[in-house]
Amino acid sequence: MKHIAIGVLGAAAFGFAASAASASTLDDVKAKGFIQCGTNTGLAGFAAPDDKGEWKGIDVDFCRAVAAAVFGDGTKVKFTPLSAKERFTALQSGEVDILSRNTTWTINRDTALGLNFVGVTYYDGQGFMINAKKLPGVNSALQLSGAAVCVQSGTTTELNLADYFKANKMEYNPVVFEKLDEVNAAYDAGRCDVYTTDQSGLYGIRLTLSAPADHVVLPEIISKEPLGPAVRQGDDQWYHIVKWTYFALLQAEELGITQANVDEMKNSDNPEIKRVLGQEADTKIGTDLGVSNDWVVNIVKAVGNYGEMFERNVGSGSPLKIARGINALWTKGGLQYAPPIR
């Protein structure tokens, strides 16, 4: 935290002057040849290095999708693992170009923090996890009065927790750490009775505990946590590129374009598919955005469509086995909806 904070002061003093002089994030990114992406330090399903040291997860795949849109190559991205406390400062100071770190979209972050959230890549809600073996009688969050609760500092989770216990007239002892690993270790060691964070996170964290089967996630969801990537304010072009990358992922799923069939689909007779994939004559579908016309092809080739990304990282193809639920497309009763690409 401290080095980032000092970095901000330093950047405030010297660096900002430089970034003010340069043209835009897109030009900066093209000049350095890769996208600097702020991610979680290690959260299964969202951003975590695998046994080969390669980053896996929805959040990192999203950054790869943006890299594919900009460079036509999903590997041109570097990751900066950030704690919850460091993340906004890192984005504000220009240390990262995109913050894709299971971050909740709130009005305060969109306004006072000078960020622009581009969309919701994962609709989540805050939940509680307990060790059912040690606390056999507990099956509802309303029985948690008096418990010690582990939570990461500087998150909306920390605020929702305070609100929920206050609203239900319950007491608790907060046990607060800055880094996710520290919270996990403290919970695993029994320093606290309850772990609270976004429910998807709880499922991921449970896998990393010493005895995953002993722990249960309680049914209550106490908040709305729309998680999504964010960029700095003041650069509309970059904001649009990141935003439409997200929409392109959804649109591809809606049109049935997958990593496997994207090359065939280029020859499709369906005018909408042709348009989205940049196969229309004299199209400006990508160049108007500041990228190449086949940007959607590049995105899908790099990471697949949204559905593939979801299933691979958190869904049936992953150890987390989270159902699509409200993260399904609007056509299937979910909330994921993209404006038309035309």
Place this chain on the structure above:
Amino acid sequence: MASQEILREEPSRGSFINDPRVRGIFFQALVLVLLVAGVWWVTHNVIANLTRLHIASGFGFLKGRAGFDISESAIAYSSDSTYFRAILVGFINTVIVAVVGIITATIIGFIVGIGRLSHNWLIRKICTVYVEVFRNIPPLLVIFFWYSGVLAVLPPPRDSINLPFGSFLNQRGFYFPRAMWGEGSWLILVALLLGIAMAWFVARKARQRQMATGQPFPVFWTSIALIVGLPLLAYALSGFPLSFEFPKQSTFNLVGGFQVRPEFLSLYLALSCYTAAFIAEIVRAGIRGVSAGQTEAAAALGLRSGSILRLVVVPQAMRIVIPPLTSQYLNLTKNSSLAIAIGYPDLTATAGTVLNQTGQAVEGVVIMMAVYLALSLITSAVMNVVNARMALVER
């Protein structure tokens, strides 16, 4: 200083450009102008860029509702309190751990430092090992050692270790009965203060009498009797108003009583042990710095070894010890910011959370720097006063 005075005596010759006084003033003015310009430029740049990036600035956010809870607070605090109060809670926590840490580190440091000069081989070696171990390990590791290595392996709350007087020890901390002061207990406090005042007065009178007549007076036992006896008397007179609230087992934790959390405990123990190693070396250097002739002369006058240490060696050693001791006290205070690693809500932790919840990074860091600076300056000011009183009075 001396060289300036010498220069001043010489009459300035030739052009005023060669006049050292004019030059001196010129360069000092130049540095001042550059400094002011630099500070202005940085401030201006920060403000301009924050505006450009649409980030809210200013200290108005401190009045907002904090919304998060803090595990340890010496003052009334809830999630409805303001951000300012949250930072204040953190500041008080920092002060608490710094003050008790400084006291403990000083006590351990003096014992170990004197122990290193002991004639007993075993004591000397134990103290040497202590100093070398703690002095050569980074403080963060010492904190982790206490937190993860010692306190986290204690049993869970259901299998707490029972200690005497209704106290318990488990991985959630150390629990002991809380004293509940009933009606009329203010009398006990008054009696205690009165006892201390009387003891001080007796000690003064006794010293004056010993100076005048050479007759000693059992000051120590009289003081104990006054300081302990008077409050006890008041306790009995006011009808035994003291009761205890004992910690009890509940669904999750022990409730009631007084809880010392493992975060505080490990930070406090780590800082005390770590800094004590340095203080021990300072104390040893101080005692070694008093020439052996002093001890021999005192012995030749017929003083006993305890009196030699108390009356001759230590007062002189303190003059050497206090200035570097001040640095160690400052180090301990600043090292307390490592608390963030184990989740003790000190100033860095709470101000950091505020910084993150509000996004006011520049303001947050400025507050932290200002508070630590003020804390350090106050510590040095106090130690300078102590040093001035200890310093050799030259006639």
